[in-house]
Amino acid sequence: MTDSHSHSSPASDPVPGAPVPGGPGAADRAALAELFTETGVPTALVGRALTGLGPAAADRLREDPWRLLRVPGVAPRQADHFARALLGDEAGPGDRRRGRALVAHLLAEAARHGHTVTPPAQVVTALERLQVPDPRQAIEDALDTAEAIALTEEPDFDEAALEDGDLEEIPEPEETLGLARWALAEEDAAEGLSRLTATAAPLLDDPTIKAVRSGLPEDRSLALTAALRTGVTVLRGAAADLAATALALAEAAAAHGVRAAVVTPTDRAAARLAGPDAPAYPVVGLHALLEPLADAEGVPDAAPGPVVPGSVVPGTVVFGRGERRPLELDLVVLTDAAGLDVELCAVLVQACADGTHLVLCGEPESLPPAGPGRVLDDLESSETVPVVELESTGAGGPPAALTAAVRGRELVAVEAPGKEVVIVPAASAGEAVHRTVQLVTDSIPRALGIPVEEIQVVVPAAPGEAGAAALNTALKARLNPGPGRFGGFDPGDRVLVAAPLPQAAVGEGGVVTGADAAGLHVRFTRGTAVVPPELTSRLRPGWAVTVALGRGTRHDAVVAVLPPDGDSAGQDGAGQEAAAGLSRPLVATAFGLALRHLSVVQAAGPALAAAVRDRPAPPRRTRLARLVVQ
Incomplete structure (x- = not known):
């Protein structure tokens, strides 16, 4: 990535509903929809597939159906089903295109868990479970495409052992695999x-x-x-x-x-x-x-960076600032x-x-x-x-005090004479949704004078009976009912950017003001932007957001919904797994988003205190700490 000025994020589930009609990319969208209809793939996947595969996605998939695995959320069995629908009996488990795609898929899944590298042995074991006859060949094929790369790290060891000739004390170099x-x-x-x-x-x-x-x-x-x-x-x-x-x-x-x-x-x-x-x-x-560019073609200082040699990752946002045009700061x-x-x-x-x-x-x-x-x-x-x-x-009042206690592994009651912190028990996920809607639409605006626009609901994950998706459905029904005619949205809907746009960063919130053939019109902080049809799948409903997506902006009032422990398992809005639901960093980050008022809808029971006390963030395999000292 020499002189790289680009950034992209793993896209997550598309917004339900029909896309905004017309606009650039309409022909690619139509061709992909036709292919998916022909092979029995849900057409709701079209937006995500265009983001993951780029222009001419239908042609790319006909050439190599296992490329479908590049689309976030697609599982190997689904890609195999798609391949059989296209290739018939020619689609076998030993197809080298399949093995190559599975290697990239496994490394992408590791990246969605935060890892930048993965031991080869883990990849081999996973490929064996997926019935790849020759896992080592599959890895070599993936390396040949340059989408995946092999990395060798020299481990730390006692240099005295080398001087003494004790070669047994010198550890072997550590080999890992990663997406380029x-x-x-x-x-x-x-x-x-x-x-x-x-x-x-x-x-x-x-x-x-x-x-x-x-x-x-x-x-x-x-x-x-x-x-x-x-x-x-x-x-x-x-x-x-x-x-x-x-x-x-x-x-x-x-x-x-x-x-x-x-x-x-x-x-x-x-x-x-x-x-x-x-x-x-x-x-x-x-x-x-960093000055994002709507169109980088012909701009000499806007190099998107060869993440994959000879190509640009679909969904990349290109910035005007970089090595050849640095910040004047x-x-x-x-x-x-x-x-x-x-x-x-x-x-x-x-x-x-x-x-x-x-x-x-x-x-x-x-x-x-x-x-x-x-x-x-x-x-x-x-x-x-x-x-x-x-x-x-001590700045920040009771919400900050509670956040500090959580970071210190304690869940304590804090003094809140002005109702700066309120705990709202809920016996079930359904009751948590009901209480949340009540807080947002009535209790907080009426009791504290904080308008709905300044209230943000945050949750551990998107799926589940009390996840972001369910809460957004309930809140939209009360605050801005409508059929979602434009990419799942109606004018007046709150939205959040879930993957980077040229117009806005991940985590940026906005309000839909309209739509036409050019795309969805969204009012962001810096003004109204038009999000083209091929990028509307990067927006999510914004009344309730996952903590991972909403962490970049603090709000006057925050409603932190902590559902039953099992309800929050799954993929969150940024593509990360929340396998155990709650953790100390997640709870601290959620509570820390509140400036004036924090309501905690507590349906997690004793699991909340246990998470604060015992559950740190899951470990990540990374190399940066080693690389900066070399």
């Missing part, structure tokens, strides 16, 4: 972070830094000093303290002529953080900072870097010129990114950059 897209992005991210560290010079001289930090508490003084002197810095702390520190760092730097910016995950978060009085430095969403402070996956990290660091200082802020015990990797945790564990822990100021 993620493995190369992780290498690019590591290379960029190392480059920023190596090329950094102090942004201000020592006497000025000493004067600026005069009177600051020790932790804030350390944060400011590290940010101004070091190429890459990690700040840890509560959300309110990180936000205040980010603004203070940028203000102090800008006051002395340093080109600084505070960057947030979404435009809405940036607008809230900046407040009504525009500061002397930009406060901007990361997507907007000396200091970049990212407020919620815990949500940064390896691909977006690679895009960001490549957009930073030599000498730019990058400050990555993150709360401890946060939910890992929706995409593969664990950038902030890996960077911290590498011990290659300064890490400053901010002392809590």
Whole structure:
């Protein structure tokens, strides 16, 4: 991914309903719908397939039916059924196209769980279960396509053993497999972070830094000093303290002529953080900072990056900022870097010129990114950059106090004299949905004066009787009933971006204002955008969202719905598995999204306290911590 300026996310389930008619890609959509009808594949899969396979998807599938496995959510048995419908008796388990596709599918599934690499033995075992006669050949075939790559890591060992000639003490190199897209992005991210560290010079001289930090508490003084002197810095702390520190760092730097910016995950978060009085430095969403391009053709500085040699990953958003056109900034402070996956990290660091200082802020015990990797945790564990822990100021009131307790593995009752935190018991998933609708449409607006537009419902996962899909159905019926004529939506519907668009980042919320042949008209924070028909499947209903998708924006009021433990299992809105439902990072991240009020619809029973006490985030296989020290 040399000079890569692109980012894409695993697409998840399409919005139900007919697509917006007409527009670019209509012929591809029609051809794919005809093929799916011919072979018995649900036509609801068309939007997702176009996103995953790109133009001429029908022709690609006729040439190799197992390419259907590239579409998120398609299982091997479904791809086999499709292949038999197309090829008849020629579709056998030993078809090399099948083996090659299954290898990529298994690595993609690992990526959906956050892993950037997978041991070959695990892939071989899975291929054997799928009745692939020659798993090793299947892996070689996948490597030949360059979609998957083999990686070799030299393990750490005692160099004294080598000097003593004790070769038995030297471990074998570790071999792993990964999709090129993620493995190369992780290498690019590591290379960029190392480059920023190596090329950094102090942004201000020592006497000025000493004067600026005069009177600051020790932790804030350390944060400011590290940010101004070091190429890459990690700040840890509560959300309110990180936000205040980010603004203070940028203000102090800008006051002395340093080109600084505070960057947030979404435009809405940036607008809230900046407040009504525009500061002397930009406060901007990361997507907007990187300048996404609606059409990159003919733009010399917009290289999408060869994630797969000779092709661009379908669904990629191309950015104008990158190695050949870097950001004109000396200091970049990212407020919620815990949500940064390896691909977006690679895009960001490549957009930073030599000498730019990058400050990555993150709360401890946060939910890992929706995409593969664990950038902030890996960077911290590498011990290659300064890490400053901010002392809590107690800002944020009762919701912040409860969040801090959860991060400390305790579920406690907090003082909330103004009903800042309310626990609403629910005996079942159905009652949880009923209580949630009541809170959003009546109780919170009436009792607290917070409008519906400022209330966000968050849940662990999309499926289930009290998942995001069920809650959105119930909330739409009360707040904006309609048939969903336009890609499953009606004017007035709240929507959320679930995979990156040129117009908006993942997690950005908006409101549908209309639709025509050009696409769906959505009002986002930075203005109304037209989402073309082939991209409407990247939008989800936005009254209720998964924590993974909604983490980038905080709201005046949050209703956190914690369903019965089994109800939240499955795929969440970002394509991640929530196999056990609740975890401490998920609960902490959900609660931390509330600014003024938090309602917890508690249907999980004792499982909630157990998750907070005992269940961390599932481990991820990544390489970044090793790569940045090489």
